[in-house]
Amino acid sequence: MSISNADLKAALEILRNAQFVYGLSRYPKKQVLDDPIDVKTLRGRLEAMRAAAKGLSAAQREKLDVPWADLEAIDSGTEAVWKAAKRATPKIIAELTPLVRDEPEAAFLIAPTKRGRTSEVEPREKLKERPKDKPKTQVGLTGTEIAGLELAIQRRIAAEEAYFTWLRGNHSLPPAEWAKRRAHAERARRAEDLYVEKLFKSRSARTP
Known part of the structure; x- marks a missing residue:
């Protein structure tokens, strides 16, 4: 085309x-x-x-x-x-x-x-089944995995930005609030690491 x-x-x-x-x-x-x-x-x-x-x-x-x-x-x-x-x-x-x-x-x-009756996109053509063909192993990330990874990264960036604002000169924050932001940033980094680790394990399990 x-x-x-x-x-x-x-x-x-x-x-x-x-x-x-x-x-x-x-x-x-x-x-x-x-x-x-x-x-x-x-x-x-x-x-x-x-x-x-x-x-x-x-x-x-x-x-x-x-x-x-x-x-x-x-x-x-x-x-x-x-x-x-x-x-x-x-x-x-x-x-x-x-x-x-x-x-x-x-x-x-x-x-x-297509996801059952809730699918909003219908295939233009129905392909004939090929019984002899083996299903292809998916090697790339799924849409859900990509979205989850991007969200984990964005949340980590937002948490780190809130924490580093104080380090860059905003010393008006009370120590308790600064400690809270630091803990939040650490949790966000850990959450991202855990998500990436989960993806690697998932990929390894699918690899023949």
Whole structure:
């Protein structure tokens, strides 16, 4: 499928951000929306997708079966953010991925999977089963694992920033508050280490 360089660049940028949005949207809605950091991060990625989508030509946008209005509505509140993540993002990934399939980066893109009746992305074609083919071993991180890792990193960064603010000169904090921030930073670093360790163990268990 022919695509202009400008459309290709825009599509790749949309997909880069959509990967994170899709991974985070697979967590329970309440868990995500009850966490201000998660909501802020999710909104930021959706805003980046919306901005990149403006780089697509009008002709290309019309060819795509995507609810662009969901992206435009994310400023109206957290429910709109969640709607864009759950409804628009999987469709965006499904529609744009074929346009960039010849790019090296396409090999690392997450493909939305059908999850029973709740799936929002239907496959365009049903592939015939090949009984002789052995299932491929997944070697990359899943969307949920990517989202979890990014969240652990972001929380560690936020905790360290709060702690290092005092060290960089904000000595107005009382010792008790400083100790609290230091402990929070240490817990966040430990949580990130534990998550990475968990991922390594999971990868090792799946490797034949």
